[in-house]
Amino acid sequence: MKLHFLALLLLFCFHLSGQNPAFDKIDRFLSELNQKHNFSGSVLVSWKGQVFKKGYGLSDREAKTAFTPQTISCIGSVTKQFTGAAILKLEMMGKLKVEDPISKYFPNVPADKQGITLHHLLTHSAGFPGAIGDDYASITTEEFVKMAMDQPLLFSPGKAYEYSNVGYSLLGIILEQVSKEPYEAFLNKYLFKPAGMTQTGYVLPGFKSANVATGYRGERNWGKINEKNWAKDGPYWHLRANGGILSTVEELYKWHQALLGEKILSKEAKAKYYGRHIEEGEGAGSYYGYGWAIFPTPRQTTLIAHNGGNGIYFCDFLRYVDEDLTVILMTNATKREYHQLATQCARTCILPDFVPELKINDPSKAIPVDQSQYDGLIKNFIQTISSGDEKEIRAMIDSLFVPRFKEDFPMEQHLKVLTQLGGEVKNLELATINVHDRGFMINFTGSPLTIEMELDGGKIAGIMVN
Missing domain, CATH: 3.40.710.10 (DD-peptidase/beta-lactamase superfamily)
Known part of the structure; x- marks a missing residue:
């Protein structure tokens, strides 16, 4: 209750001082991220002559030291x-x-x-x-x-x-x-x-x-x-x-x-x-x-x-x-x-009407790939790009990609990127999958590499590699 009251008081003070309303939304966004996902860090936003800066969470959990805009961190x-x-x-x-x-x-x-x-x-x-x-x-x-x-x-x-x-x-x-x-x-x-x-x-x-x-x-x-x-x-x-x-x-x-x-x-x-x-x-x-x-x-x-x-x-x-x-x-x-x-x-x-949000994948909800409803699509995708066969990759793009995603880039670029990705994952073992409301994220055993896919009507509408 004390934290909630303090947050309301801070927002009230910001408004009184003429602070840009966008800063209020940013503060609520990062505060919620701290509460739900233990986000710790600092932010500084300078926008049209006004500056918002604040720290969230702890810079040292053991010592209970707050993270502030003056906290020194690695860049x-x-x-x-x-x-x-x-x-x-x-x-x-x-x-x-x-x-x-x-x-x-x-x-x-x-x-x-x-x-x-x-x-x-x-x-x-x-x-x-x-x-x-x-x-x-x-x-x-x-x-x-x-x-x-x-x-x-x-x-x-x-x-x-x-x-x-x-x-x-x-x-x-x-x-x-x-x-x-x-x-x-x-x-x-x-x-x-x-x-x-x-x-x-x-x-x-x-x-x-x-x-x-x-x-x-x-x-x-x-x-x-x-x-x-x-x-x-x-x-x-x-x-x-x-x-x-x-x-x-x-x-x-x-x-x-x-x-x-x-x-x-x-x-x-x-x-x-x-x-x-x-x-x-x-x-x-x-x-x-x-x-x-x-x-x-x-x-x-x-x-x-x-x-x-x-x-x-x-x-x-x-x-x-x-x-x-x-x-x-x-x-x-x-x-x-x-x-x-x-x-x-x-x-x-x-963007005046934009509301910031961030979907965090929960590792505890990861399931083995072969227990996922997307098992067939995932294995087909990985097997095809790992083959390095451009003819097979092209056929997969035609059958599995939604038209708008396929047309976002020239076919040659799709082929180049997917062939390169295939080389990266060729010797990796599929581990788990995290399902979210837009698609899923594939994880590999012993590797930080992840592949996130956005789906539309059961077909691939976007791919992000990390």
Whole structure:
């Protein structure tokens, strides 16, 4: 009863202060998510000159510490935008060019990698794989560079897109070499301090442990990311410069504000920073800049965004720069569905009649695939895409996809995506299925991969892979 009264009082105060009604809906949405599903995290929404920020749940369940907008949490791959900005800052200082080949900075670069430039690393178009080691494995700079150079490229530099943490770690190494400063020290001097950010980094802010969110995987205490196996000056190179930075929603908002002017980057540098350099996969419709993804919106505006996470911590950073809307969200106990939260908040602001909602799959309601009414459809789908036979996949699309979904993309794109997915699931064992009102989600034994299908009249109306 006390909590209910407090919520009503807060809503009343918001209205009295002229707060945007969309913020009330966001607050009710996240408060309900906390009550029903133990959501913990913080959000900051800036919309048409007003700012709403609030924390929900606990940043440390054992100590009963509340999660607030000042709680320090891991931002994951949102780190990449700092690496991108730092490289551009060095270019502004005349110390490098993004067109430079990596052979300028590393000796004995193999022949297949001679054509890789800093631009390729920045845009995930160098051909390096996503990762080459565990985030917390101890490794020296020399060992990391050698390991990266020994990797076979997935494609010739500049010919395709493959999201790669490896490329961004190499950028961090180049940054240290060129600037003669440690990675975090350079960011602190040229990015964070000018933006007024004092609680962002790896170790230099001197974070108090009690202020750092503890990570949780389900009910299990995973610990704090900065108390894992790190070097004295931050994570080792499997994580450094591509992820792992700690910050708060308030700090990231300062970063957003600093980027609106030329305090950090010049107009020319920002043109590269937000450039639509390469499509994030054939037909994706979104493009990668230098540490940011660039999306067109249905309103003919631009969304500049990035998220990051490790399956425990998650951060989403949405900047609708043409519409004066920014959403920053963090959680220390993520679920797959939480990746939609920031977008739900943004839609609540943009669409007056929109009511945010999030359907959470209940693992306790999962049933074996062979006991599901969709058993035949699921096994047919998995068997067909795993075959790699385009003729069979095409026939399945014609028979199982509803017309509107089939026509959403060219047949060639359907075939390419499903063939690639088939390669991913070919050696996985079907485990369980979660049924919901729109369809179902397939889970695999020993794999985080899930396939969610939307149904319409017993046929496939949509597929989402996580």
